[in-house]
Amino acid sequence: MKNKLSKSIILTAALFFFINNSISAHCDSVEGPVVKAAEEALNSGNINHVLIWIPAENENELKELFQKVSGIRNINESVREIADLYFYETVVRIHRMGEGVGYTGLKGKDFKPEEGIEAADLAIRNNSVEEILSHVDESKHEKIKNYFSGLQSKKNFEVNNVAAGREYVSSYVHFIHYIESLFTGKTNTHNHRVH
Numbered sequence: 001m002k003n004k005l006s007k008s009i010i011l012t013a014a015l016f017f018f019i020n021n022s023i024s025a026h027c028d029s030v031e032g033p034v035v036k037a038a039e040e041a042l043n044s045g046n047i048n049h050v051l052i053w054i055p056a057e058n059e060n061e062l063k064e065l066f067q068k069v070s071g072i073r074n075i076n077e078s079v080r081e082i083a084d085l086y087f088y089e090t091v092v093r094i095h096r097m098g099e100g101v102g103y104t105g106l107k108g109k110d111f112k113p114e115e116g117i118e119a120a121d122l123a124i125r126n127n128s129v130e131e132i133l134s135h136v137d138e139s140k141h142e143k144i145k146n147y148f149s150g151l152q153s154k155k156n157f158e159v160n161n162v163a164a165g166r167e168y169v170s171s172y173v174h175f176i177h178y179i180e181s182l183f184t185g186k187t188n189t190h191n192h193r194v195h
Contacts, residue, residue, distance in 0.1 A: 026117045026176065027099075028092055029107040033172070038091045042084060045070065050091055052165030055098040065090055099173075116183025120176045123148065136182050144182075147175045 027034045034053045041049040047066045051059055069083045085106075093103040112118075123129045129148045133141050151171040157164035 026113045026180075027095055027173075028104065029111045029113065030088070030109055031111070032107075032113075034092050034095050035088045035106070038088050039084075041066065042069065042073065042087060046159060048160050048162055048165070051162045052169050053091065054094045056166075058094045058098070062091065062094060114180055114184060116180035117176055119183065120179035123179075124151070124172070124175075127152070132179060140182060144179070147171070147178055151175045 026032050029035065034050075037050040037053055041047050047063060051062065054062055065087060069087045073080045073083050089103075089106055092106060096103045113121075119132050119135070123132050129144055132144060136144070151168070151174075154164070154168040154171050157168055159165070
């Protein structure tokens with residue numbers, strides 16, 4: 001009996017881990033928005049580009065690392081690659097912890113997110129949800145339009161207004177994962193919050 005219970009608990013935990021990781025894997029990609037924001041922060045020298053993706057309580061940790069990485073990136077190309085990669089991994093790890101999901105490493109350039117994530121990102125780039133609406137039940141259209149409208153209303157924040165950026169990220173993540181859940185039929189267990 002005890003052995004069956006242990007196996008059941010392990011199986012449930014593994015299933016929960018798999019579902020959480022598959023639902024939010026987009027943020028783990030080197031082509032995803034978190035790493036792109038980290039790249040922009042390093043290249044511009046303005047950490048605010050990436051602070052919007054992490055909880056406020058982790059800002060000091062990231063600011064300290066940002067200073068260290070910025071100080072060594074110009075030694076040579078090899079040092080830059082290693083330092084940048086370490087920074088990206090740290091940002092994604094902190095972001096994922098803020099979502100209540102474990103960090104499993106960065107996914108490479110060949111990583112392809114699920115269809116719903118791609119559709120949501122395309123809608124954001126094109127400023128239109130029409131393509132998404134053609135693929136989902138009409139009963140979901142109003143909710144999609146409302147989420148998208150809320151997201152669009154927050155997208156033009158000033159880079160140094162981290163609070164406004166975090167509001168945008170919260171809406172972005174909510175929209176992305178809602179659309180993903182419609183495409184996959186999975187319940188959204190993603191736990192993103194405004195940082």
